[in-house]
Amino acid sequence: QVQLQESGPGLVKPSQTLSLTCTVSGGSVTTNGYYWSWIRQSPEKGLEWIGYIRSGGSPYYDPTLYSPSLKSRAAISANTENNQFSLHLSSVTPEDTAIYYCAGGGRTYYRGSYYERFDYWGQGTRVTVSS
Numbered sequence: 001q002v003q004l005q006e007s008g009p010g011l012v013k014p015s016q017t018l019s020l021t022c023t024v025s026g027g028s029v030t031t032n033g034y035y036w037s038w039i040r041q042s043p044e045k046g047l048e049w050i051g052y053i054r055s056g057g058s059p060y061y062d063p064t065l066y067s068p069s070l071k072s073r074a075a076i077s078a079n080t081e082n083n084q085f086s087l088h089l090s091s092v093t094p095e096d097t098a099i100y101y102c103a104g105g106g107r108t109y110y111r112g113s114y115y116e117r118f119d120y121w122g123q124g125t126r127v128t129v130s131s
Contacts, residue, residue, distance in 0.1 A: 002027035004102050004122035012096075012129050018089040022102030022122055029078050029085055032056030033106055035116040038076060038087040040098035041124075048098075051076050052116060053085055092129045099124045 008020035022036070029036060037052040051066035053076045066074050070089070078085040089096060105119030 002104065002120045004104060004120055006100060006102050006122045006125040008100075008125060008127070010126055010128060012092055012127060013131050014093055014129055015091055018087070018092050018096065018127060018129070020087045020100055020102075020125065020127070021084050022086070024083045024085070024104065027104070027120075028055075029083055029104075030055050030080050034104055035107060036076075036078065036085045037103045037116070037118065038074075039101045039103055039118070040096075041101070042098035044095075045098075050074055050087065050089075053078050094129045097127065097129045099126050101125075 003025045005023045006020055007023065012018045032055060034055045035052045036055065038050040039047060040050060041047050049067055050070055051064060051074050054063040057063060064076050073090045075088045076085060101124045102122045103118040103120060105117035108115050108117055
């Protein structure tokens with residue numbers, strides 16, 4: 001059974017960079033065709049997908065994809081040696097206060113489109129942006 005666990009600081013000051021790590025156990029971040037995502041939840045915005053990093057695939061294509069609203073500030077990377085993937089979100093403001101989840105899964109083809117699945121979730125970690 002694949003398990004995910006988020007870790008990182010619970011408090012970040014405005015304008016700083018929020019850095020979180022997701023440790024994968026019972027599986028591998030190098031599993032071909034898997035998508036490792038970061039998602040956050042706040043009372044104001046509900047559930048919000050931040051982005052993913054894809055494992056496998058052509059090395060000629062960027063393995064990452066981000067929400068358009070966060071693309072300029074978000075970066076997701078994988079550490080295959082430690083079986084982890086990370087999120088870095090720069091220039092944070094109090095609006096970035098949320099519970100942050102990491103998730104992973106494959107992809108489903110349905111009616112002409114591909115959809116990434118969130119088969120596995122971490123328990124979430126609360127991050128507050130405040131001075």
